[in-house]
Amino acid sequence: MKVEPGTRVSLASIAADDTGGLTREDAERRFKALAKELGELGRLLWADGSRKLLMVLQAMDTGGKDGTIRKVFRRTNPQGVKIANFKVPTSEELAHDYLWRIHEHTPGSGEIGVFNRSHYEDVLVVRVLGLVPEERWSRRYDHINAFERLLADEGTIIRKFYLHIDKDEQKRRLQARLDDPTKNWKFNAGDLDHRKLWDDYMAAYQDVLEKTSTDQAPWHIIPANHKWYRNLLVAEVLVEALRDAGLSYPEPEEDLDGIVIE
Ligand code: AMP
Ligand code: MG
Numbered sequence: 001m002k003v004e005p006g007t008r009v010s011l012a013s014i015a016a017d018d019t020g021g022l023t024r025e026d027a028e029r030r031f032k033a034l035a036k037e038l039g040e041l042g043r044l045l046w047a048d049g050s051r052k053l054l055m056v057l058q059a060m061d062t063g064g065k066d067g068t069i070r071k072v073f074r075r076t077n078p079q080g081v082k083i084a085n086f087k088v089p090t091s092e093e094l095a096h097d098y099l100w101r102i103h104e105h106t107p108g109s110g111e112i113g114v115f116n117r118s119h120y121e122d123v124l125v126v127r128v129l130g131l132v133p134e135e136r137w138s139r140r141y142d143h144i145n146a147f148e149r150l151l152a153d154e155g156t157i158i159r160k161f162y163l164h165i166d167k168d169e170q171k172r173r174l175q176a177r178l179d180d181p182t183k184n185w186k187f188n189a190g191d192l193d194h195r196k197l198w199d200d201y202m203a204a205y206q207d208v209l210e211k212t213s214t215d216q217a218p219w220h221i222i223p224a225n226h227k228w229y230r231n232l233l234v235a236e237v238l239v240e241a242l243r244d245a246g247l248s249y250p251e252p253e254e255d256l257d258g259i260v261i262e
Pocket of ligand 1: 086087088089117118121122125126
């Protein structure tokens with residue numbers, strides 16, 4: 001669901017287990033075709049060379065950011081996809097403004113850039129944990145909108161995704177990380193501290209979605225309890241964005257008709 005700029009958002013009333021009435025089989029069949037088309041559009045984006053695509057992914061822990069990247073780009077040439085994972089900032093990063101570390105990871109012409117977490121952490125975790133005072137984080141929505149406008153003005157197509165799982169689904173996924181020895185490595189006791197602050201995070205996410213969904217850089221709320229539905233929705237948005245971008249293969253440099261390869 002696209003967040004129309006300037007509208008109110010109530011995450012509590014959006015069902016994280018929505019499936020749009022689709023069966024898993026139908027969704028997976030449609031997804032397969034879209035993942036293939038995304039690969040073709042990625043090639044066209046590269047050949048066209050005038051635009052770039054930035055995908056921003058945000059979610060609560062276990063929300064499925066990594067799985068979404070893995071699945072959605074399974075048919076896309078990895079050379080054209082640049083993934084940036086934003087973790088707890090280093091001391092050098094903290095010594096600068098919060099967009100300093102972000103800007104260098106924005107995609108270049110022809111590329112797809114993926115932000116696995118992003119500058120939005122600076123109004124999410126930073127706000128919820130009180131890492132900077134309110135007078136600082138509350139100004140950041142305007143900075144972020146201006147930053148994204150700059151990127152869009154310079155040729156970046158931006159699509160932002162909030163993967164919406166509910167608290168019960170997070171419990172199941174955290175439990176799976178405890179129960180499955182091949183998933184133990186993903187279990188992070190610190191995630192439980194964030195889980196305790198669930199309602200604060202939802203309030204912070206709601207503000208993000210209301211204040212920073214713009215025409216050039218819209219947010220999409222993706223019901224994400226069911227991975228197969230999540231993958232389908234994300235692929236649909238990306239494919240549609242690239243289909244509408246007016247991309248074309250460049251004309252060859254010279255007339256190729258008379259050329260004979262000896
Ligand atoms: P993960 O995505 O599980 O590898 O965890 C990355 C961690 O980095 C998460 O707990 C984020 O909340 C944290 N993080 C990312 N960006 C920031 C930021 N700007 N300030 C503080 N913590 C951050
Ligand atoms: Mg984590």
